[in-house]
Amino acid sequence: EREREERATALYLLTRQLVEGQDFAELLGRVIAHFGAVFDAEVAILLADTPTSSELVPYPFGSLVVPEKELGVADWAYRNSKPAGYRTDTLPSATALYMPLVTPGGCLGVVGLRPRQDRDLTLQQQNLLENFVQQTALVIDRQRLRDADQMARLLTESERLSKSLLDSVSHELRTPLAAITSAAGGLADMEEKDNPQLRKALTGEIREASERLNRLVGNLLDMTRLESGRMQARMEWCDVADLVGVAARHLTRQMKGHHLVLAITPQLPLVRMDFVLMEEALVNLMLNATLHTPPGSEIRVAASIANQELSITVSDNGPGIPSEVLPKLFSKFYRAPGAPAGGSGLGLSIVKGFVEAQGGTVKASNRPSGGAMFEIRLPATEPPMLPPETA
Numbered sequence: 001e002r003e004r005e006e007r008a009t010a011l012y013l014l015t016r017q018l019v020e021g022q023d024f025a026e027l028l029g030r031v032i033a034h035f036g037a038v039f040d041a042e043v044a045i046l047l048a049d050t051p052t053s054s055e056l057v058p059y060p061f062g063s064l065v066v067p068e069k070e071l072g073v074a075d076w077a078y079r080n081s082k083p084a085g086y087r088t089d090t091l092p093s094a095t096a097l098y099m100p101l102v103t104p105g106g107c108l109g110v111v112g113l114r115p116r117q118d119r120d121l122t123l124q125q126q127n128l129l130e131n132f133v134q135q136t137a138l139v140i141d142r143q144r145l146r147d148a149d150q151m152a153r154l155l156t157e158s159e160r161l162s163k164s165l166l167d168s169v170s171h172e173l174r175t176p177l178a179a180i181t182s183a184a185g186g187l188a189d190m191e192e193k194d195n196p197q198l199r200k201a202l203t204g205e206i207r208e209a210s211e212r213l214n215r216l217v218g219n220l221l222d223m224t225r226l227e228s229g230r231m232q233a234r235m236e237w238c239d240v241a242d243l244v245g246v247a248a249r250h251l252t253r254q255m256k257g258h259h260l261v262l263a264i265t266p267q268l269p270l271v272r273m274d275f276v277l278m279e280e281a282l283v284n285l286m287l288n289a290t291l292h293t294p295p296g297s298e299i300r301v302a303a304s305i306a307n308q309e310l311s312i313t314v315s316d317n318g319p320g321i322p323s324e325v326l327p328k329l330f331s332k333f334y335r336a337p338g339a340p341a342g343g344s345g346l347g348l349s350i351v352k353g354f355v356e357a358q359g360g361t362v363k364a365s366n367r368p369s370g371g372a373m374f375e376i377r378l379p380a381t382e383p384p385m386l387p388p389e390t391a
Helices: 002-020 024-039 068-080 123-189 196-228 240-250 275-291 347-357
Strands: 041-048 056-058 097-103 106-115 236-238 259-264 271-273 298-306 309-316 361-366 372-379
Touching: 002 024, 002 123, 024 041, 024 106, 024 123, 041 068, 056 068, 068 097, 068 106, 097 123, 106 123, 123 196, 236 240, 236 275, 240 259, 240 275, 240 298, 240 309, 271 275, 271 372, 275 298, 275 309, 275 347, 275 372, 347 361, 347 372
Parallel strands: 259 298
Antiparallel strands: 041 056, 041 106, 097 106, 236 271, 298 309, 309 372, 361 372
């Protein structure tokens, strides 16, 4: 009864260890440790490199180093789905016992055990070992299927993003290039003194298309930096009012037709941030507001500090954001239904990446009085003491 209880406990503990494994490497490590403790043996696990491969690859952290001359024994057990080696009828001169990991879909690999004491396993121990091997094979098979399913989902998502990128970039590249080509051709055909107003309009069209193209390339480069993990924020003490002023001046031409209101709390202390990243994030939010509101709309940029947090909001009195769109706004390549032509759907995702790289947050909401509002929050710790200015 005591031996039966010990076997049941050992099988339960193995099952729990298999369930608690977070990934493939941890799963195999737990299996090796439990096999070794229960059967007082050195353990190795050899698995087929791929489902279609016939070559066994040993798990590198096993307690048993399989001798080169015994790899053929393990291979025989794998190919024939039968035990081989130590104290079996097949190649019994081997120093280790090799048990195949058999599932309904075929053999996955082999478990090798070399007892630390030269003894035969009892019938109960053999039954327990077979149960261990069967449970391990099923869990490894399930883990492989889970990994394959996750990889398939990643590939599907990658293909979707690639298609979105191709569609967006191809349209965004062709439109300004076509405008530049057309305007440049018109200028080339124009006589020196012909129609200065038309010349000015064509020149402005070239400038606008070039800026649009430059903005697209900049967004793609910024997203690449964020995705690669190479985005490092250079945190410095910055003037919030100066930040907002620089961003507003950057969009002077784009803001024509809109009423820009700046509401900066006077005497704001310095805040640690990456000035360049924050300027880019603020420019993207303000530009986004101009694109999604009709001419004559008010765009309001406010900044204040409360509870040791800097809050910068960009709001408008336009049509607002549909509630079903709000959760998706900061996704890559996402463009809301009915969005105006142009844009790659990267601006808001870049804003989110830039702000989070500085330890902040950004969220979108609808104003109760109508219109949309985007709020950036950054930690506002106590600024350093500055030396007094001298003449």
